[in-house]
Amino acid sequence: MSTPMRQLSRCLLLTALLAFSAVAAEPYQVRDDFSSYAEGGYGEPRWDAQHIGFQVHDQAFQAIVPRGRGIALLKEAPCGQTIVCEASVTCAETLGDSWKTVGIGIYLDDLNFWHLALAEGPDRSRRFAELSEMLAGVWNAQHEPGSRLKTVEETGPFAWEPGHTYRLRLKMENAESERRLTGEIFDGAELRYRCVRVLAGQVVDRGRPMLTATSVAARFDDVSVSVADPVVEATIEREYPPFASSLTFGEPGQGRGFFHTAIAGDRWWLIDPHGRQTLSIGTDHVGYHGHWCESLGYAPYHRRVVEKFGDIDAWARETTRRLRAWNFNVVGAGSSPEA
Numbered sequence: 179m180s181t182p183m184r185q186l187s188r189c190l191l192l193t194a195l196l197a198f199s200a201v202a203a204e205p206y207q208v209r210d211d212f213s214s215y216a217e218g219g220y221g222e223p224r225w226d227a228q229h230i231g232f233q234v235h236d237q238a239f240q241a242i243v244p245r246g247r248g249i250a251l252l253k254e255a256p257c258g259q260t261i262v263c264e265a266s267v268t269c270a271e272t273l274g275d276s277w278k279t280v281g282i283g284i285y286l287d288d289l290n291f292w293h294l295a296l297a298e299g300p301d302r303s304r305r306f307a308e309l310s311e312m313l314a315g316v317w318n319a320q321h322e323p324g325s326r327l328k329t330v331e332e333t334g335p336f337a338w339e340p341g342h343t344y345r346l347r348l349k350m351e352n353a354e355s356e357r358r359l360t361g362e363i364f365d366g367a368e369l370r371y372r373c374v375r376v377l378a379g380q381v382v383d384r385g386r387p388m389l390t391a392t393s394v395a396a397r398f399d400d401v402s403v404s405v406a407d408p409v410v411e412a413t414i415e416r417e418y419p420p421f422a423s424s425l426t427f428g429e430p431g432q433g434r435g436f437f438h439t440a441i442a443g444d445r446w447w448l449i450d451p452h453g454r455q456t457l458s459i460g461t462d463h464v465g466y467h468g469h470w471c472e473s474l475g476y477a478p479y480h481r482r483v484v485e486k487f488g489d490i491d492a493w494a495r496e497t498t499r500r501l502r503a504w505n506f507n508v509v510g511a512g513s514s515p516e517a
Contacts, residue, residue, distance in 0.1 A: 238397050244393065260350060261284055262351075268344075321475075
């Protein structure tokens with residue numbers, strides 16, 4: 179073989195080896211029993227606890243989230259399409275009169291994620307397990323027209339017990355030539371819950387592992403994670419409308435472009451982005467989709483407003499007109515972006 183041909187062969191071999199090594203790259207893997215963190219810490223640098231209620235105590239990651247959703251994101255993990263996430267989860271106590279959940283999940287952003295969770299209704303009369311999706315801000319999107327997913331398997335009701343530890347496993351993978359998400363909950367060696375959904379169409383099919391808690395006091399331990407098939411994580415750009423309110427007082431100050439607090443005279447004030455003293459009079463959950471009702475199999479409010487307004491833009495225009503007429507000037511957490 180001539181020298182140029184040898185060089186070409188070596189080049190082709192090197193290219194093939196590099197391509198193979200890229201394809202065969204080892205997945206990101208981690209096991210965490212929370213024994214290496216300082217007492218009272220937030221799991222840094224591995225974890226991003228996005229709620230102050232997450233703290234390390236007694237060599238476990240504990241969460242006290244009285245209201246709303248709290249998450250702890252495994253921030254050092256890549257955004258991947260093949261994910262296995264496991265954790266030992268104990269719900270010590272449910273809090274308040276809203277929906278309660280505790281579990282693990284796959285998180286793309288705050289409007290797009292999956293969770294496998296132990297759940298309890300507002301009146302505490304029923305406990306169950308669920309594998310549910312938030313898609314573009316719509317909860318339980320796996321049941322909605324346009325994003326409804328095929329369920330291959332789902333076991334019956336599972337009445338979990340507070341104070342008892344369960345092992346939760348969530349797996350996103352290619353199986354039998356189709357993308358699948360499998361959620362399983364074990365009590366010791368006994369499988370208590372299993373749900374398999376096909377990931378096709380409009381769906382969250384990538385992300386990072388997370389721990390999640392809503393209106394509970396809970397404990398997470400012995401986390402095991404594997405992430406493969408990393409993908410470039412798209413940056414989500416959001417535009418927010420300028421703030422304008424008739425509820426302003428005093429002379430304009432130095433605007434910072436965001437809300438903050440300051441003392442004016444002998445009082446604390448909320449200062450708007452333009453530097454004016456203002457009041458925030460609002461309500462939360464101004465949402466087009468409403469709350470899902472398991473017993474009915476749909477969200478009653480959402481069905482009613484679809485019948486009345488036809489689409490989300492018409493609903494948002496009329497809803498915000500009514501709120502302004504009642505002198506509200508803010509829509510709070512859990513509201514549809516269109517509002």
